[in-house]
Amino acid sequence: MTPSSTLSLSGERFTAVYRLSGTAVEVEARAREICLEQTVEFPEALIPNEAIRAQIVGTIAEIEPSSSTGSSMGSSTHPGTDSISGASWSGNSNHDASDENPSSFEVSIRYPIEAAGRELTQLLNVLFGNVALQPGVRLQRIDLPPALLQHYTGPRFGIAGLRQQLGITDRPLLCTALKPMGLSPTELADMAYRLALGGIDLIKDDHGLSDQTFCPFDERISRCAEAVARANQQTGRTSLYLPNITAPADELNARAERARERGAGGLLLCPGLTGLDSLRRLAADDQIALPILSHPALLGGLSLGSGLGAGLGSSQGLAHGLLFGTLTRLTGADATIFPSFGGRFAFTAAECQEITTAARAPLAGLAPIWPVPAGGMRLEQVPELVTFYGRDSMLLIGGDLHASKDLSARCQAFLRLVRQASEQTSND
């Protein structure tokens, strides 16, 4: 319609690496469709001018056979550069199977940075908006240049910031949840007090505690923050109380502000329930400026295939490392909770490793953040967890701390186990 467009973009692009299955010919055709689908969403032949075709439509940078296991990462990008890249998530560049009968490929597609602009919502849209509705496409990792990264403040504290706040330099952090739902603010505060006395570093609300009539938000945070402060005075140590501020869109930041005023030492947010951009907004708010734990509720639905086995489970959605690692970190969480292997959930050890690496590996100057394995962990697993996740991890144990009547004593046992295991472990 407009032969001489005035479109004049920078030419700079960001990269999305998708995994597709099929023959080489099928995969290339599919990749071309994605280039259109995620940008112009328009039949190629009808694109109105050459400028749009050249400057807006995604371009295929690379197609290479990939192993068919869930978390294989390509070997063609370089870790530690000044851009977001998941290349360092995994060392295994085993493309051994590829020569025989390649059915799985990693396809790198490059999009103009102006298509995503300064908005996380639109970045997610270009990366995976429409293809999320199609089977057989999995977004493995992303690579964002500084021109895009400048719009993201990232984690305010991360591993180093939280260590400094707690004064703990040499071991994994201890985390637990105030629960079960149904306890009153007074009962939860009493529990928080005993947990802090027992030496738990981060005491968070269960993510099921919001603003229910039986446990109102304001009363809960006031009582729990006071209880933890009182315990800190007795112990001389620093335990933090982190209320769950997951809330309706028009109340979320106000709750965070009230939490801060009343003495919360951090915040718990479920970005799967609120939208990822609510996490970004919260983390960027200088008036709030508290460490943020991200909880994976509902978010898991976007990283399908957990536990369904390699070839099958990993054919759609967002890769575990990308979702719970890179994106959670990019949007500003200081710690990312995820269901560890060995608990009530079905993430594999490889998926957990992928998340952990994405949380901590060099990533364009963004602070490394805490991997927080959770979901039915038990004290007896502490040595294994510390060995697997290393010192720069936060162990979240909930129900199992309550297996003995003396809660504080059991917390002390938890701390002892972590210290012992930590002394025997070198960090990666």
Add this chain to the structure above:
Amino acid sequence: MTPSSTLSLSGERFTAVYRLSGTAVEVEARAREICLEQTVEFPEALIPNEAIRAQIVGTIAEIEPSSSTGSSMGSSTHPGTDSISGASWSGNSNHDASDENPSSFEVSIRYPIEAAGRELTQLLNVLFGNVALQPGVRLQRIDLPPALLQHYTGPRFGIAGLRQQLGITDRPLLCTALKPMGLSPTELADMAYRLALGGIDLIKDDHGLSDQTFCPFDERISRCAEAVARANQQTGRTSLYLPNITAPADELNARAERARERGAGGLLLCPGLTGLDSLRRLAADDQIALPILSHPALLGGLSLGSGLGAGLGSSQGLAHGLLFGTLTRLTGADATIFPSFGGRFAFTAAECQEITTAARAPLAGLAPIWPVPAGGMRLEQVPELVTFYGRDSMLLIGGDLHASKDLSARCQAFLRLVRQASEQTSND
């Protein structure tokens, strides 16, 4: 820890119907785990008092064999009652296969209304928060009593309201998108003008248009709204312009307000990108009060399994009817866009029917909303689409309108086809 709790809930509960696979014994055990996981998230033996066990923990109301196809709905609930129920989505209560070797069951679990409280975020959390991280659980439908529904204003316009606004009583509505990305506001406005002249009822932004440097939001909506108004003056008809207001959390409602001020006739939002609660908030805002089209970008990731075939694809996530129908309607969209069978995406006809039924069937006094089949529809499909979706549907055709140089003429052809097909079709 607290033998004499003061917990005293109403006893009223809402229902979630999950599909689980396995033997009857396995499924019952799994159902009990879900009752705990989605409420107390605590080992059953350690629940601190009887009040929590009796009043907070989910209860299994019913377990019945289900057909293993994707969208089977149970027959045990009653459509049209004063509560949200998806029972009327599908007439097929074929449990024929169940006696032979039942491997798929529908499990109804009832949760206390106070657990969800007045918050959509927490309702979603109780329904599916943690189990979204587990394989093999699919949320099929929900049933919310008036005590929960009172917190949701629902669609402001719905089918009847939008018909009234447009003055169209007897046919499907015509919708299209301004695209491709890369056109300037002036070029898009010119396109909008010609689409309105051609008789398109709803002219929406492509969901990839946000606030990019090459197409700034404010300039785009001003120009496009003016262009559509000018065309309306010429035709004497009402076409609406609906800008995409999907945006960062702290800008979204401000964009909606500016859109209204500058003459937008409705709004496009991608709740998968912003979070579903942003849709609820927007729809409930009396200062904005414009019809809202919901676009499925990224949201699709939560209804996995599209196109993967029955037994496999439907084993996780949220059922299509629940996500694109019930939840989208509950949170206030007036129309729900979804990828129709027969286009570039892989939803089946059965899944599309499930969405359509959930959008329009009686649902606790919430206005029926427009199903908007989309995703590569072509003019030649109009008769089939009208037959399948009925008169109370909105047909969204994008790229194919541009297959001829005379855009307005092609729009007129679209309108003619819809009118013809509509005359031959009775609505369901």
